[in-house]
Amino acid sequence: MISAYYFGAIALVLIGLYAVLVKKNLLKILIGLSIMETGVNLLLISIGYVSGRSAPILSEGITASKAVDPIPQALVLTAIVIGVATTAMALSVAIILYEKYGTLNIEEIRRLRG
Amino acid sequence: MLKRILAIIAILIIGYWLAQGLANVPFGQDKMLVGKYYLEHVKDQTGAVNAVTAVVVNYRGFDTLGEVTVLFIASTGVGALLWRKKRKRTAKTEGSVVLTTGSKLLFPFIMLFGMYIFIHGHLTPGGGFPGGATIATAFLLMYMAFTIYEIPHKEFEVTEGFAGMGYVLVGLLGLAIGGYFLFDWIWQTWHLGTSNIGRLFSGGFIPIIYTIIGIKVGTELSGIIDNMLKEEVKE
Numbered sequence: 556m557i558s559a560y561y562f563g564a565i566a567l568v569l570i571g572l573y574a575v576l577v578k579k580n581l582l583k584i585l586i587g588l589s590i591m592e593t594g595v596n597l598l599l600i601s602i603g604y605v606s607g608r609s610a611p612i613l614s615e616g617i618t619a620s621k622a623v624d625p626i627p628q629a630l631v632l633t634a635i636v637i638g639v640a641t642t643a644m645a646l647s648v649a650i651i652l653y654e655k656y657g658t659l660n661i662e663e664i665r666r667l668r669g
Numbered sequence: 670m671l672k673r674i675l676a677i678i679a680i681l682i683i684g685y686w687l688a689q690g691l692a693n694v695p696f697g698q699d700k701m702l703v704g705k706y707y708l709e710h711v712k713d714q715t716g717a718v719n720a721v722t723a724v725v726v727n728y729r730g731f732d733t734l735g736e737v738t739v740l741f742i743a744s745t746g747v748g749a750l751l752w753r754k755k756r757k758r759t760a761k762t763e764g765s766v767v768l769t770t771g772s773k774l775l776f777p778f779i780m781l782f783g784m785y786i787f788i789h790g791h792l793t794p795g796g797g798f799p800g801g802a803t804i805a806t807a808f809l810l811m812y813m814a815f816t817i818y819e820i821p822h823k824e825f826e827v828t829e830g831f832a833g834m835g836y837v838l839v840g841l842l843g844l845a846i847g848g849y850f851l852f853d854w855i856w857q858t859w860h861l862g863t864s865n866i867g868r869l870f871s872g873g874f875i876p877i878i879y880t881i882i883g884i885k886v887g888t889e890l891s892g893i894i895d896n897m898l899k900e901e902v903k904e
Binding site for chain 1: 672673676677679680683684687688691692694696697698699700701703704705707708709711712718719720721723724725729732733735736739740742743744746747750751792793794796798867886890893896897901
């Protein structure tokens with residue numbers, strides 16, 4: 556049986572993918588992308604978990620054998636920042652598209668139809 | 670309707686496939702290979718107590734340099750995309766007195782807490798990026814509470830650039846002293862703070878780099894907020 560954390564992470568990725576595939580509003584697509592990103596981060600973090608151990612901050616009483624894997628957490632720290640950066644870029648593109656076309660519906664933005 | 674059903678079917682197939690792939694990855698078991706090395710050697714090799722920040726800044730410093738670069742490019746890109754000749758804040762709704770006074774009082778507290786987070790990156794959870802984001806929320810609060818508030822752009826952009834150069838400079842000093850880029854010269858050559866691991870003055874160059882990163886991220890995200898909250902005005 557698959558663990559609840561993996562299931563939740565996969566579910567978040569799929570919900571985001573559904574929003575990207577089906578929704579027409581550009582902002583909803585961006586929300587879907589953010590949800591996908593959260594799912595990926597959750598998946599990475601839950602792969603590094605070791606049951607019964609605490610956060611990898613080696614203070615009093617927590618030795619190296621009592622901490623979880625620090626590498627996925629470092630990876631996710633990077634991934635979150637990159638997600639914020641791409642979201643900011645995408646949002647400013649959305650602002651410009653609305654100024655140019657007066658709509659955020661991707662089917663009405665004619666040049667994207669190809 | 671057909672499109673939605675097709676999308677749901679495709680997503681279920683992808684989900685089943687991902688679940689199959691993850692079925693062989695056990696949850697909650699010890700799978701560490703390199704992580705064990707990091708956990709066992711982090712105290713003597715870097716002087717930091719927080720293993721995550723030691724991995725982010727020290728063992729895998731290039732990742733962080735790339736990450737800072739991505740954030741810098743994003744902030745530059747937002748500025749370039751939203752560039753107009755005349756841009757002003759066009760917000761008209763004044764906040765209530767409770768809101769404005771409350772934000773004025775909260776602003777120094779949030780700033781202080783953000784600085785606390787990035788200075789203590791080697792001891793407590795957090796580090797440069799959360800601390801910088803906290804500082805940016807302080808500026809966001811001021812933007813939201815006051816219709817005329819604006820950050821001093823020139824100073825912020827100069828600070829951002831100097832912080833980025835400072836990071837590279839610390840790395841280059843490591844190249845000059847120790848032989849490779851981002852070499853932890855404070856810890857490995859000077860042995861500064863070897864006797865007080867777990868206190869503020871330890872951790873090699875992690876607190877220095879995280880202070881630089883915190884300032885950089887704080888000014889960058891504030892700049893993004895500023896760019897997005899302005900609209901073009903007709904002359």
